[in-house]
Amino acid sequence: MEKNKAFDGVWVFGDYRDYFQNRVTLQLIAKGKELAKELDKGLTTVVLGDQVYHYAMEYVAHGADVVVAGEDPGLKEYQVETYTAVLARWIQAFQPQVLLSGATSFGREFFPRLAKRLHTGLSADCVALDVDNKTGLLVQTTPSFGGELLAEVVTPNHRPQMATVHPGVFRELPHDSRALGCIIYPEIGPLPEIRLKRIRTRPQLTHDIRLEDAPVVVAGGRGLGSKELFGLLSELAALLRGDVGATRPAVRAGWAEEDRLLGQTGKNVRPKLLISIGTSGALQYTTGIQGAETIIAINRDPNAPIFKLADLGLVGDAATVLPLLLEALRKRV
Numbered sequence: 001m002e003k004n005k006a007f008d009g010v011w012v013f014g015d016y017r018d019y020f021q022n023r024v025t026l027q028l029i030a031k032g033k034e035l036a037k038e039l040d041k042g043l044t045t046v047v048l049g050d051q052v053y054h055y056a057m058e059y060v061a062h063g064a065d066v067v068v069a070g071e072d073p074g075l076k077e078y079q080v081e082t083y084t085a086v087l088a089r090w091i092q093a094f095q096p097q098v099l100l101s102g103a104t105s106f107g108r109e110f111f112p113r114l115a116k117r118l119h120t121g122l123s124a125d126c127v128a129l130d131v132d133n134k135t136g137l138l139v140q141t142t143p144s145f146g147g148e149l150l151a152e153v154v155t156p157n158h159r160p161q162m163a164t165v166h167p168g169v170f171r172e173l174p175h176d177s178r179a180l181g182c183i184i185y186p187e188i189g190p191l192p193e194i195r196l197k198r199i200r201t202r203p204q205l206t207h208d209i210r211l212e213d214a215p216v217v218v219a220g221g222r223g224l225g226s227k228e229l230f231g232l233l234s235e236l237a238a239l240l241r242g243d244v245g246a247t248r249p250a251v252r253a254g255w256a257e258e259d260r261l262l263g264q265t266g267k268n269v270r271p272k273l274l275i276s277i278g279t280s281g282a283l284q285y286t287t288g289i290q291g292a293e294t295i296i297a298i299n300r301d302p303n304a305p306i307f308k309l310a311d312l313g314l315v316g317d318a319a320t321v322l323p324l325l326l327e328a329l330r331k332r333v
């Protein structure tokens, strides 16, 4: 690959923490590769840490043409100040056109700081990315005005064009152990003084099957009205061998844990079947479920916006429909 094509195209920040669960970097490599092709450029993943060779190899196997890697004991921990310093230095040297990161808690903290350092724009929590055929600019689609609108943002004058993207929006490429790529180790330069010290790490307790991977998701909203009725979703999900998701009001009411939240500020799911019960269909929520193959909605309001998205709609009171549905399914298993 020509040098300019390899280095000044689309860059993806490699967030390898919790590698087997957190797939957003791989999803961005797949999408970034498409964007890079349209720009006639290459896809580069940038990775920082202490010993990152194995991650670099993984990124190549998932589609990266080049991995720009930085290894230093001072980079072992994710520290926003050190990572910003190194990445800003390399961005200025290599001048990529596009720089993407997952909208994880780290990406949300790290990328605004980096964008400020580089004097460029940043679109947060994007739900789609495209290249404008006429201008070659990155079109960054992001919910705005509290999610009422989807805005298409471009960065015409400053580089790189930066965006964070919600996990689960794009699909990763399959692992190809024969893929070839180039791993380079540029000079890191001086690191800023580290002002934080990690004392201990507590792993987050997770479920056996991740909600994002469940083939069936049963999602409940405010319309369920009580913790008891919401609780029936667990049985429904178990009968369908699926998992439970929730809207923001259901989480706020304490009917579901925060890690069940679907949507713009929660998880994106792509199950074969999603049953949405007592949810109005607000854009901030539907962003997280629109990748489902089939959506069944249950709502007592025939004009609820969720019916526009649903493949099958059932107008009815959840308190009546849910027990009937459970009864019918119990007989079948």
Ligand SMILES: Cc1cc2nc3c(=O)[nH]c(=O)nc-3n(C[C@H](O)[C@H](O)[C@H](O)COP(=O)(O)OP(=O)(O)OC[C@H]3O[C@@H](n4cnc5c(N)ncnc54)[C@H](O)[C@@H]3O)c2cc1C
Pocket (backbone or CB within 6 Å): 146, 147, 220, 221, 222, 223, 224, 225, 246, 247, 248, 249, 250, 261, 262, 263, 264, 265, 266, 277, 278, 279, 280, 281, 282, 283, 284, 285, 298, 299, 300, 301, 304, 316, 317, 318, 319
């Ligand atoms: C910046 C921002 C980010 C946000 N991010 C998210 C996000 O990530 N995820 C998210 O979910 N929300 C998010 N929200 C909130 C979002 O805008 C909506 O308010 C929320 O999704 C609505 O949840 P809901 O459908 O459960 O409740 P409601 O909108 O109140 O809808 C309840 C529905 O239940 C129906 N209903 C009522 N009683 C019954 C019954 N007995 N049987 C059947 N149906 C019934 C009603 O007709 C209604 O349609 C965000 C908001 C903002 C401003």
